[in-house]
Each structure stands twice: as C-alpha cells, then as structure tokens.
Amino acid sequence: MSISARPTASSPSDTTASAHDRVYRALRARIMYGDIAPGEALTLRGIGREYEVSMTPAREALRRLVAEGALSLSSSGRVATPELSNERIEELAALRALLEVELSSRALPRAHMALIDRLQSINLAIAEMVSKRDAVGYIRTNLEFHRTLYLRAQAPAMLAMAETVWLQLGPTMRALYGRLRRTDPPQNHRLIIAALKAGDEPGLRLAVRSDVTQGLRLLVV
Amino acid sequence: MSISARPTASSPSDTTASAHDRVYRALRARIMYGDIAPGEALTLRGIGREYEVSMTPAREALRRLVAEGALSLSSSGRVATPELSNERIEELAALRALLEVELSSRALPRAHMALIDRLQSINLAIAEMVSKRDAVGYIRTNLEFHRTLYLRAQAPAMLAMAETVWLQLGPTMRALYGRLRRTDPPQNHRLIIAALKAGDEPGLRLAVRSDVTQGLRLLVV
DNA sequence: TCCGCAAACTTGTGATCACAGGATAGGAAA
DNA sequence: TTTCCTATCCTGTGATCACAAGTTTGCGGA
Structure with a gap:
C-alpha cells in the first residue's frame, strides 16, 4: 500500500535500519508467498523473540499487516492469518x-x-x-x-x-x-x-x- | 482495508473502547472528508494531546493510516497528509x-x-x-x-x-x-x-x- | 472415569522513559 | 544587514513495565 521498497529480492539486510520495517517486510514476504498456513496464530512476544526486537516494533508490523488485510485479528486482539471463505x-x-x-x-x-x-x-x-x-x-x-x-x-x-x-x-x-x-x-x-x-x-x-x-x-x- | 466498522455516522463514542481505534477512526474520517489540508503535518504528541491518549496509540493510528496511503511519511519519520501529483x-x-x-x-x-x-x-x-x-x-x-x-x-x-x-x-x-x-x-x-x-x-x-x-x-x- | 472450577500463565494494551537525529532560532562575525 | 554556526527544542523510535482479560492446566469432587 505504501511506497515502501519492494520486499522481493530483498538483500539480506536492507539499508533501511528501522526495526518495525524489517519485521514488517519479513512477515509480509512470508505471508504473501504462502509460508504461513491459514489460521496460524502469531503472538507479539513470539514475533519479537524471533526477530530480536521488543514488543513495540512487532506490534506495529502486525498491526500494519492487519490494516492491509493480510492478517485478521479475532475478537480480543489475537492475530492470525485468515481462513478465507x-x-x-x-x-x-x-x-x-x-x-x-x-x-x-x-x-x-x-x-x-x-x-x-x-x-x-x-x-x-x-x-x-x-x-x-x-x-x-x-x-x-x-x-x-x-x-x-x-x-x-x-x-x-x-x-x-x-x-x-x-x-x-x-x-x-x-x-x-x-x-x-x-x-x-x-x-x-x-x-x-x-x-x-x-x-x-x-x-x-x-x-x-x-x-x-x-x-x-x-x-x- | 480491514473489516472494521464504518466510521461514517459514528455514534459519538463507539462501543469499541480501544484507544488506538478511536483515534484511527477519528483521523480517518477527518482525512477522507477533506478536513485536513494537503501537506499538513501531524505529530505523535500532538495527536496524543488532542485525543487524550499517550504516544503509543497515536503512533499506531498514524502508522495504520500511512499503511493505507492516507498519510505519507517523509524522510525520517515525519508524517503529513500527502500532496498528490x-x-x-x-x-x-x-x-x-x-x-x-x-x-x-x-x-x-x-x-x-x-x-x-x-x-x-x-x-x-x-x-x-x-x-x-x-x-x-x-x-x-x-x-x-x-x-x-x-x-x-x-x-x-x-x-x-x-x-x-x-x-x-x-x-x-x-x-x-x-x-x-x-x-x-x-x-x-x-x-x-x-x-x-x-x-x-x-x-x-x-x-x-x-x-x-x-x-x-x-x-x- | 468424567465434569467443573480455580490458579497459573500467556496475551494484547497503553503509559512512560531514554535516546538519537533533525529542525529551528538566536547570536556572533563579516 | 546578511550569513553562518551553535545551542536548544522537538520529534520519532524502541524498550520496559503495569495491568486487565483471556486461555490453559491441573486438581478435586461426584
């Protein structure tokens, strides 16, 4: 949606040093390319641990993906990849x-x-x-x-x-x-x-x- | 983008008690209906003060709007409503x-x-x-x-x-x-x-x- | 053996803080 | 008067914490 750089060929560590952006790009690619099964749940602290960041950037990345429809947040905040009707x-x-x-x-x-x-x-x-x-x-x-x-x-x-x-x-x-x-x-x-x-x-x-x-x-x- | 409720007729205080969502909806309506001039800058602390929340929910609302293309964040984080070519x-x-x-x-x-x-x-x-x-x-x-x-x-x-x-x-x-x-x-x-x-x-x-x-x-x- | 309830844990939310980088204003020098 | 440099302020970022709500686990009773 934004004008951000393409996450495609993705040099291993991009020049953009922003933590939430790095997490966002990584997750976006994983979701878009089917690396995450439908219905799989994601937790803030889990993401944070995996990408070695705190909860804050993890939350922002997840929230952005939710805003783009890539993830659905069920009742009471839990976020997971959606199972489409x-x-x-x-x-x-x-x-x-x-x-x-x-x-x-x-x-x-x-x-x-x-x-x-x-x-x-x-x-x-x-x-x-x-x-x-x-x-x-x-x-x-x-x-x-x-x-x-x-x-x-x-x-x-x-x-x-x-x-x-x-x-x-x-x-x-x-x-x-x-x-x-x-x-x-x-x-x-x-x-x-x-x-x-x-x-x-x-x-x-x-x-x-x-x-x-x-x-x-x-x-x- | 998400399946969130319409911000249109907006009962004054929605049942959804989430702070960032309230801020998001308010800003979204203001932007969509032209209440904010192109090029106008928004600051995290300013938004927070205006809607009586801390920086965290303000940041999430702004970031979501950026993800949807409603706001453009210029170099080094500053966020403003975009002037379209x-x-x-x-x-x-x-x-x-x-x-x-x-x-x-x-x-x-x-x-x-x-x-x-x-x-x-x-x-x-x-x-x-x-x-x-x-x-x-x-x-x-x-x-x-x-x-x-x-x-x-x-x-x-x-x-x-x-x-x-x-x-x-x-x-x-x-x-x-x-x-x-x-x-x-x-x-x-x-x-x-x-x-x-x-x-x-x-x-x-x-x-x-x-x-x-x-x-x-x-x-x- | 099965059901129900409570305790422990896990989760998202929002506030606060330290920090670094950029913007700005104000004064000094030419 | 103009220009440049510096000090101050302001901003976004990310970490940490307290808290409330939801989930899971495990124990006790029927």
Whole structure:
C-alpha cells in the first residue's frame, strides 16, 4: 500500500535500519508467498523473540499487516492469518482480474524486448520450481512474473492494490499449490508473452484474466 | 482495508473502547472528508494531546493510516497528509472508475426501491450541503451516496479498496470543492438513479464512470 | 472415569522513559 | 544587514513495565 521498497529480492539486510520495517517486510514476504498456513496464530512476544526486537516494533508490523488485510485479528486482539471463505476468494479473484487486466493493458505499449526476455527467464524459473515441488518458490516466482510486467504500467497505486490482494490471498494460495500438480506450468504465461509480442491488447487482457482466475477457481470447493 | 466498522455516522463514542481505534477512526474520517489540508503535518504528541491518549496509540493510528496511503511519511519519520501529483490523481481517478463501475454493476441486480429512495434522500442532503457551501459536509454526503449504493454489491473487499482510494484522495478532494462552485449538484447522481430504476447496466456503468472521473479532472492543472 | 472450577500463565494494551537525529532560532562575525 | 554556526527544542523510535482479560492446566469432587 505504501511506497515502501519492494520486499522481493530483498538483500539480506536492507539499508533501511528501522526495526518495525524489517519485521514488517519479513512477515509480509512470508505471508504473501504462502509460508504461513491459514489460521496460524502469531503472538507479539513470539514475533519479537524471533526477530530480536521488543514488543513495540512487532506490534506495529502486525498491526500494519492487519490494516492491509493480510492478517485478521479475532475478537480480543489475537492475530492470525485468515481462513478465507469461498465468497471472499471469489471476490479477491475478481479483484485480481479487474486490476491486473488493467495493469497489463497499460504495460503493453511500454513493453520492450528486454522486458519480454526477462519474463521468459522468469518463466523458466517457475518451471524449475514446479519440478522441484517448491510451493513457496513457485508462488514467489509466479508473482514476480506478474510484478515485472505490471511495473511497466507506471501505475504505482494500482500495483500496490494488486499486491495487497496477493497478500490477502497468500496463505490460501499455498493450499492451491497442492492441487495443481505439475499441470499448470507457464501455460497462460506463454499466452501473455505471445500477446505482448504481437501487441494484441484484447488477447493480452484475456490471457491475464484467465491466468489470474483459473488457478483460484480450483480453490472454491 | 480491514473489516472494521464504518466510521461514517459514528455514534459519538463507539462501543469499541480501544484507544488506538478511536483515534484511527477519528483521523480517518477527518482525512477522507477533506478536513485536513494537503501537506499538513501531524505529530505523535500532538495527536496524543488532542485525543487524550499517550504516544503509543497515536503512533499506531498514524502508522495504520500511512499503511493505507492516507498519510505519507517523509524522510525520517515525519508524517503529513500527502500532496498528490497530477499523475497520481489521474491514477487514483482511474482506480475509482475501475472499482466503482464494477461495484455499481454488482449492486444493480440487488437494488430495490428502498435503496433508490435512500439514494434520493441523500441527494437532497448533498444539494443542501452545496447551498450551505459546506465543503466537508458535501464530500461526506457525496461519499455516503456512493457507499450506500456499493454496499448492495455484497463485495466487502472491493468496497474497502474503493474506500482506501477515497481516503487517499481526501485531502485533495477538498481543493476540488473550491472550483466547482454550485454547478455540480446531483447531476450525475440523477443519471445513476435513473439507470438503477431502468435496470440499464451500460447506462449505469457510464454514469458512475463520469461521476467519478469528471470531478477529479478539474484537479489536474 | 468424567465434569467443573480455580490458579497459573500467556496475551494484547497503553503509559512512560531514554535516546538519537533533525529542525529551528538566536547570536556572533563579516 | 546578511550569513553562518551553535545551542536548544522537538520529534520519532524502541524498550520496559503495569495491568486487565483471556486461555490453559491441573486438581478435586461426584
């Protein structure tokens, strides 16, 4: 949501020395990439112990994640990663479609060959994660594919919203991985790249929409 | 962003007795409805003094608002309401269009007569605010019109995102009011209501899009 | 063996404090 | 009068603590 730096490639210890920010970034990445199971509880003192900070920065990091919908705080303060209802999953999927179709459409006129090359190499990394059965790695590289494309849209607020949706879906996304079993590799991603090369906007919108929607559909039981 | 209760009609002292939440809600309303000028600085101790709490809850409220993009924290921690660039305003307007068109479209099949009545009475309130030259009241009732409609969409995550955009535009929205000078009253709102009555989805989408876009266009210099 | 209650513990909340860094004002020198 | 430097103030950060509320554990009675 904010303009803070991306927690993606994350050099081991970022230059930003703020304690709560470090905790926030670490937790955000863990949640977004499905490293934390849905329903898992987090305690202030536990976080503090794990990241060697006091309760204050831990609380601020948690509260920020709650504000972004990444964590839900149950009655009386306990905070845990949320278990999404089917309606919520469908709504978030629709939101992804809405935002990401627009982002890709805006990125299209600015997509140079260098970008397409980069997307293709990310695709290789995704295939590797699939073959290694690395769920967290798969989710991370998959989102990196999307983020790389959308960065070209020059629409930071829109991208931030898309990332917030990813964050909310993170814990659930992990469950998705268990069901796709090697079928999914960069099928839709190849369509996206083809549409980018061809400058085919309707095709791009369609490809992004299905890539975003189709996976989540498996989750709705 | 979160599922917290609406700060709108706000009974004077809410049942939720949490200090930081009270401060958060109060500040959120003030920002969203344009009660704070763009660029205005907020201090932790100042907030604490104003709402009679210590620095801790004040800091949490501010930090949450920063996370939602309602406030920008400049280099080295100072927090102030942001002055939006033209590109940012255009992007946020596009985001409003994207989200609110979808929300209105989802609300359409569920719009009963009671809803339309309520929207019309809100429209009267808007006209009254315009005649009273009450900028904050105008913004508040205008957003209430939109929120009342979108609540019918049964899409809480999407509505929360729209509200986040409103929040980011809040301080800027105030500046808009100075330029519309009694011209604007519920012109587009009447189109929205007409489309709702007729069950005309394309017309509704168009009316919402222009209502959302046209005002903001005045801000881009 | 099972149920219920109480004690011990764990948890989030908010206040206070020490500290470091940045902003500001005021005086001295040119 | 203007400019620069320094001392003071103000601000955000993070640690620690007291407290209240919720959770768990374990013991006693039926």
